Amino acid sequence: MRNLKLLPALIGATVVIAVILYVAFYFIFLDLFVDLWWYQSLKLEAYFWLRLLYKFFLSGGVTLAFFAIFFFHFWIASRYLGINPADELLSNIDKRRRFQRFADTFMNGSAAVYTPISLILAIFIAIPFYNQWESTLLYFFGSDSGVTETVYGKDVSFYMLSYPTYMLIQQEMLITASLIFCMVGILYWLEHIFIPDENSEFPLGAKIHLTVLIGFVVAFVVWGFMLDRFTLLYTKTHEPIFYGPGFVELRYHLPLIWLEIVTFVATAITAGLFIFSEKHRVKTPFLISLALFLCVAGLPKIQFIPDLIQKYIVNPNPVKTNKSLMQHNIDATLAAYDLKNIKTVDMTINLDATNDIESWSTQKHFDNLPVWDREFIIDNYKQLQEIRPYYKFLSVDEDRYFVLDHTRQVNLAAREINISKLPPEAQNWENTHLRYTHGYGAAATPAAQDADKQLIWYLRDLNMYSDVGFSVKHPDIYYGQEQFHFAIVPNKLNIMGIAGTDPELAEPYHGEGGIPIPSLFRKALFAFYFKDEKIFFSTGITNQSKLKMRRNITERINRLTPFLHLDKDPYLVIDKDRFYWIQDAYTLSNKYPVSKPADDDFLEGHQDFNYIRNSVKVVVDAFDGDVDFYISDPSDAIIQAYSNAYPGVFKNLEEMPAELKKHLRYPRDLYYLQMKVYAKYHQKSPELFYEQAETWQFANVRGEQVLPYYQTMDFGNCNDAEEFVMINPMTPFNRGNLSMIGVAGTLDQTNCGGAYKPGITVYKFGKDIQVNGPAQVEALIHQNPLISEQFTLWDQSGSRIEMGRMIILPMGNNVLYVQPVYIVSTKNKIPQLIRVIVSVGNEVVMDKTLWSAFNRLKQIYIKNAAEGNGTITSKPALERIKN
Structure with missing residues (x-):
């Protein structure tokens, strides 16, 4: 009978244990095993264990520390310091026994209560540390950067590595001290109320304990005030003029913080004297200190005082009062975005472009002008080189390779696997995970090509044909930008003719990547991990198979x-x-x-x-x-x-x-961000910065920004070395003429070696001569009757004209513009480079090749010079151009 009564309890306990084991297996051990094997496959096992160790050491250590703090104070309060028997209690045995019985209840029995309470409170307090454990590593492993900020004179690494951790610790310790003070106070009160025959006065030990706790609260509050000083460095009050503290913050708010610290400490000291004084007689100093603190603490809430300072002191003298502070903002921003070492070249524009045209009259200068935009050529890649329905080009990249005797700019794209265009019945489990497992090869074309001709390919087709020397031993692409499913290779499937063109060349995967599946145990675990039983029951998977995940x-x-x-x-x-x-x-x-x-608008999902x-x-x-x-x-x-x-x-x-x-290479997104900041912060003196008369913006054409683009070119920096750089033109704010051309590269221009040394050069134009911006050059293009007429003829009968990205380059003492023109069929949407337009100064020429367009441009300048419409100061130069 007794066994029957225990049966429901046993069943319940079994169910609870089973649920706990299931949750632990699924959410702890399964992920742990799979992650460990994955890190092992990457030869990063030590890194895996180190991350795990840091995470549990910091999280567990913080929890244990807070638990110890709570437990220690509860234990002290209940066991030693809360009992204060009356004198007559010691001479009365019955009263003494009754007192001892209640005292034992608090001294021993309460441990069962405050132990779980301490654990719960410790976990609650430690939660922020669980979420920020990795950034906390910066505090323990960081070091000085050697750069000192100019407001408080601290190393900037203090703010980036230590300050966030200090703020977190201060907040959590203040909460902890306040909780302990309140809860220990309640515990003393309960002892005082429920234990009989207690004195009316709290015992000295309790007073000392509570005073120490108040001292901790005071210390953490003062620490908070000290840290509040640094929040002034991040104020946005003065934007959009400048960022950071101004006259009001450093001359009004900062002194108030120090006054708050002084008055708060005075209040705490006088409060302690008041508590410990006989019959609490020391009351007046405490009330005075408290009143002063409340007044000082309330001043920041009264807005009219800083408003008066701003109105009558700062606004009449904005630059004078905030000059040094604006300089702090300028210097700090340039340093934070790595803009302090920009090289500036003052570029003098010569209206007579003949000498510059002569110096550029070599074929080498035209071999790398990227007349094919990656935004347009991707359609050619998709239509002509995807070849099979299960391959896909996601994007086209730019790079440079040594091809045909010198460095040439190349467009290239990876042919990745994507089976979404296969018939629905072919998109099954076996095809997805065992057969169509990887992409194959790439396509590459020169960025500079002649118009109205077939597209030239440096690398093409599934046989990886290249007539310029490109060759890849293992062209399989198992990892890329596509959203890949997991793959299991090699396997028992007879996979023929998917990747290459010759079925006899098909061979199983023989690389080193992936997680081995040597046993049924691993197959079972992977089946649980992916919630896919086919992994376990598939007969195509062998002991030599490897699972590729997170591809x-x-x-x-x-x-x-x-x-x-x-x-x-x-x-x-x-x-x-x-x-x-x-x-x-x-x-x-x-x-x-x-x-x-x-x-x-910089990184997707980025933090501020x-x-x-x-x-x-x-x-x-x-x-x-x-x-x-x-x-x-x-x-x-x-x-x-x-x-x-x-x-x-x-x-x-x-x-x-x-x-x-x-x-x-120099990253495109970084350069875009840097130029966006530099457009304002290149005005390095506070006077210019306040005026904002020379603020730049990204050049605009057809209502869109001209974003940074890659260009391979010899800028004459290192013995005719061709640099792979990013070009970025900018115009004055709300104007169309050109202000500068920024060039970002990675060439070590000092030693001219192969070292990676990123840097930015700004070619800055003077204000005395107007330099056409891209929108103005486009207006010249459309004003040219021959070009406009030709555009009208092309832009009909099932085709449309598209203008590509305008290429803008410094050319001697002039600026060269190259505008590619595409014709796009409305049926197959394959763009064709139909013409290129070249412009220098106010002259515009359109032709089929860059070389012929440039030669025509030379003839125009010769004709203008002969007719007196232009001035050529060098007769030998004119003769060389004519020849």
Whole structure:
């Protein structure tokens, strides 16, 4: 009978245990095993355990520390300090026994109550540390950057690495001290009320304990005030004029903070004297201190005082009162966005362009002008080179390769796998995970091509044909930008004729990437992990099979290093052995002192930030999936802290293979952000900064911004070396003429070696001569009757004219504009480069090739000179141009 009564309890306990085991298996051990195997496949097992150790050490250590703090104070309060028996109690045995009985209840029995309470409170307090454990590593492993901010004189690494952790600790410790004070006070009160024969006065021990707790509360409040000083560095009150503290903050709010500290400490001291004084006689100093503190604490809430200061002191003298503070903002912003070392070249414009045309009259200058935009040529790649319905080009990248005797700019794209265009019945489990497992090869074309001709290919087709020397031993692409499913290779399926053109050349995967599946146990675990029983029951999977997961390179890198922020444009690199992806990664901070925060159009899903460095170059093997991290900016304090925390993960850039290092480039997104900031902050004196008379904006054409674009060109910096740079033109604010051309590259212009040394050069135009901007050049194009008439003829009968990206380059003492013109069929949407337009000064020429257009432009200048419409100061130069 007794067994029957216990049966429901046993069943209930069994169900509870089963649920706990199921949850633990599914959400802890299963993920742990799969992640461990995945890190092992990447040869990063030590990194996996180190991250796990840090996470549980910090999270568990913080929880244990807070539990110990709560438990210690509860234990002290209940066991030692809360009992204060009356004198007559000691002579009365019955009263003494009754007193002892109640005292034992508090001293021993209450432990069963305050132990779980301490644990619950510790977990509650430690939750913010669980969420921010990785950023807390910066505090432990960071070091000084060597850059000092000018307001408080602290190293900027204090704000980026330590300050956020200090704020977190201060808030949590203040909450903890306040909770302990309140709860211990309640515990003393309960002891005092429920234990009989207690004195009316609290015992001295209780008073001392509560006073110590008040002291902790006071200390953490004062620490909070001290940290509040630094919040003034991030005020937005003075925007859009400047960012950071102004006269009001440093001359009014900062002294108020110090007054708050002084009056609060005075209040705490006098409160202690009041508590411990005989019959609480020391009351007046406490009331005076409290009144002063409340008055000072209320002053920041009274807005009319700073408004009066602003109105009668600052506004009549805005530059004089805020000059040094605007300078702080300028210097800090330029440093935070790595803009302090920009090289500026004052470019004098010569209306007579004949000498510049002569110096550019070599074929080499036209071999790399990118007349094919990647936004247009992607349609050609899709129509002509996807070839099979299960391949897809996601985007076209730009790069440079040594082809046909010199460095040439190349467009290229990876042919990735995507089975969404297969018939629905073919999109089954076996095809998705065992058969159509990877992309194959790439397509490449020169960026500079002649118009009205067939597109030239450097690399094409599934047989990887190339007549310029491109050759890849392992062209399979298992990892890329596509949203891949998991794949299991090699397997027992007879896969023929999917990747290459010759079925006899088909061979199983023989790389090193992926997680081995040597046993039924792993098959079962993977089936549970992916919630896919076919993994376990499939007969196509062998003991030699490997599971490839997290094959999207962005997901892959984010999983490994969630503290890095990735550029939106990873790019493909062709190597003789295989393909690689290079991904630019950034370290960000929103705590760089006095630096203006970035706008919200930079990184997708980014945090607010006011500091950025392209500190890491990530290389992903498209065949095996290996991921390597290389530090590209050793001056960055954040990446150095992470490198110290995770030794061996981040390599020096010198360790990168030389063939890959040749293809490093200046990131497009970073350059866009830097130029957006520099458009205002190039005005480095407070007077100019306040006037904003020379503020720039991105050049506009056809209602859209001319965004930075890549260009391979010899700028005459290093012995005729051709540089792969980014070009960015800018105009005055709300004007169409050109103000500057920014050039960002990675060439070491000092030593002219192969070292990676990113830098920006700004070619700045004077104000005395108007320089046409892209919108004005486009107006000249449409005003040309011959060009306009030709456009009208083309833009009909099933086709339309599209204007490509306008190429803008400094050319001697002039600016060269090149405008590609495409004709697009409305049926197949394949664009064709039909003409190129070249413009220098106010002259515009359209032809089929850059070379012929430029020659025609020379003839126009010769004719103008002969007719007296232009001035050629050098007769020998004129003769050379005629010849």
